[in-house]
Amino acid sequence: MMEFASAKGPKLMLDESSVLDIGGCFVDGVDIAPGKAVPDDGDARISHSVEGFLFTCGPDHIRHREPIPGRKDGKVYPLHGSASSHPAKILSTRFENGNAECHAVIDIVTVEGQPARIERRWRIDGTTGEVHLEDHVVNTSAQAVPTFLMYHMNIGGKWFDAKTRLEGKMLDGGGFPWTFGPELGGIFCVEALGTENGFAEVRLGPIAAISGKTLRVRFRADTLPHLQVWRNQKAPADVLGIEPVSHRWVSRAELEAGGEFNWLKPGESRSYALSFAFV
Template sequence: MVKLYDREMSRVEVAAHAGALSQFAGVRLMTLGDGVERGVRMLEFRTGSGLRFTVLVDRAMDIAEVEHRGRAIGWHSPTGFRHPGLHDPEGEDGFAWARSFSGFLSTCGLDHILSPQEVSTESYNYPGRKTARQPLHGRVGAIPAQLSGYGEVWHGDCCTLWAEGIIRQATVFGENLALYRRIEADVGGDEIRLSDRVVNEGFLQTPHMMFYHINIGHPVLEEGARYLAPVRDVIWAAHEARYQAQGVGYQNVPAPSNGFAEQVWQHEMAANAAGEVPVALVNDRIGLGIEITTRKDQMPCAFQWQYYQSGAYVMGIEPSTHHVLGNQAARDRGEMIWLGPQELRQYHSKFKVLDGSAEIAASEAAIRAIAAQPSDDFPTPSGQFPPLGGR
């Protein structure tokens, strides 16, 4: 059954109350028409519960806006949702990625994540190029998708909204990686489901790295909001020498401030019996939160990004295939994922809106049942990066 407006309804009952499902819920394709966003195709999802989100077809099918009952959850930066034709991934010594960085979900990869770095390309067997300069967080986020389809599908009295596309990161004398992405949400539901499949569609051994830059803004993010996670160990903090001086720890959110220097953590997370890792940001004042769930066997590492600067106020929850040490370290430690011809990796994630104090409490209890996070807001990082097996 579909739950709409506090009532359980069958497919026939939904149909009887309107000429089309689009009165309550649906997916529609539109094109942005002004400024740096001009020409970007966007899918708008409305579930009928108050959940609305948009998907940037021409930017890796990343999720742009997320809101619930008019309350924003996803973050917008000053850059806008820049058209990929205006993006230069190689610019500014590899840091031009930041000129197109905005939205709830920014996918990073497919063969590189984290800081710009020069790495070997010997696996591609091209004598003319021994190394390649990789830009910040890779190239996939600015690649338009080939839209395979979108719409609604009924299974009995339940209805799912969906979209699928293919994002291909390829070059001659290098990688040929395809990201097959499917996004779903149930009519009447408050959850977004993301299913990704990354395939090496070439015939050369190819490195693969990936992480999700999930960016949460105001009003979920405000002074007093809380970060909840099954943190077993705080491994690393980029800002270890200054984070107490800034007065900002890992779990309690301050108000925006001027002159804030970004902080990045890596946490070692525990998983529940199903192998899932739920992480949440919650705002008790307004009774709103977002819970992100990934699989430990797919994305074993977890970063937390804090940028509480006025005018760019954001927290990032960032599940990853690799440690924050980066591309070369993954190779040196034997932890790089090497995809042979037609080999693939799959990733499954859920983004659930927590609406009200009861849902926040239930999420917090489930997370704490997995592992009790450190009570100290300024834990000393252990520096112990667990080996990543099964590569």
């Protein structure tokens, strides 16, 4: 893990062994990542990533274990796509004038055996403490492929209390307590409405354990037009996830039938972005 921090804001632990995703996220000395308090779905490839604050799902698939068309060996799309566990090549890391920036590339082999690349840039504003992520997913294969992306931002539920709420223009009534749904967990996926300057916003807080701060997440709504939120408090799990995502929560076949695949020709790319701050 590589420590990444600026003059203000959280201290992040970036995982060079897996897409340069975020492991620990320390705010006021508290690591708000869920750690072991996450359900194990049996995929050893992502077991360490899902314990961190942010991991990347895609680019070949999201959400469903489904058969790969044309395969006779029984191989299926992995639940979280193929990005996790691919190491990052750090191109540059800079700490200047209180700001922090890291640029890396991650070469991926998809479940279909096709190459792809994520060009990733992390930046922390040393004045505001806001963390910015920019990703460009490039089709480096010789054929057109559909591209998906989902960011899982996981927070340990032990840090929340009855005053902690989810708020955003895309949510019913503008927001509700974090304990939405059935007693031990729930999930929903909505359109990312209420954009400002092309970005949607959702907030989670106040969080007493980090001095009453609220996690504010903004994400690019043209390429991440949906927000999924899930929580699981079925012991030993205790986690809530904020998940900007490129596609609706339906099967791959339904997305394809609806013309909702984002196709990239060889050499083409698609860009995604999000930011978060503790305010």
